Amino acid sequence: MLWNFGIKDTPTFIKGIGAGGSITGLKFNLLNTNQFFISSMEGTTRLQDFKGNILRVFTSSNSCNIWFCSLDVSAKSRVVITGDNVGNVILLNMDGEELWNFRMHKKKVTHVALNPCCDWLLATASVDQTVKIWDLRQLKGKSSFLYSLPHKHPVSAACFSSDGAQLLTTDQKNEIRVYSASQWDCPQSLILHPHRHFQHLTPIKATWHPRYNLIVVGRYPDPNFKSCSPCELRTVDVFDGSSGKMMCHLYDSGYSGIISLNEFNPMGDTLASAMGYHILIWSPKEAGP
16 A cells, blocks of 8 residues: 655644753643643653643653653553653652652663553663563562563664554664564564664654554664665655565655654554654545555
8 A cells, every 4th residue: 555645734833942851752641632741851741731831740850960751641540651861760640649760770761651451561661772561560679570672772662552462662773673462572573774873863763553553663874774775765664563564655855854753643644753843744645556
């Protein structure tokens, strides 16, 4: 199937706080679609609306040396979870009450993800080159993980599929892995893909389509990558989640930056792609031949 996408002409713009306030995680509030949760480098995890009003601050480091790198939310259990740059993960309820705070990794926690079907199951990713899976009902400390999944390089993301049966991980060089619930400690498949990381680049994170077994990830062409071709474009790549086969590319000639983050709406018919100062909103058009 060939997908054609167009870019929304009038995107919503929400002004940030400026230098030092980079957004590291964003989740829509499923209980109120006019609100969203944010983690950021200015040291907070918070809930705010589309007018920029801060409705609740869940975590605040009060220090320029500690910031929050990731977050996830469970509407079902009404909890917020966030990870920081020194390896801590904090769980809070929707009223902002801290339920627990553990150091789960030796280094920065780049991603936290609750399983959408069993939200007591948590995946955490870190620059310590591991992804860990935890049972929140049996959490006793940093050694109480169910599985530790070693990677060759620092890991930028680990996210569950919509049915909770698969886990998708993205390292900071050229590997995307798919794990299955039937065998968490061994990858089901591996996709080689150029998405190398530099210090001042938002880490590229692969994500799932919410309704189909598809993987979406931004491409950062690497001349040292085996299949790199001359003048390769900085596309958004779509892979079949079962076979790892490339399905299509998304590209707009007016915006040629590196796309680091991709987020679908719950229906899966609109895709937001973040690149530098811009967010592209892709919506489906009539399929081509």
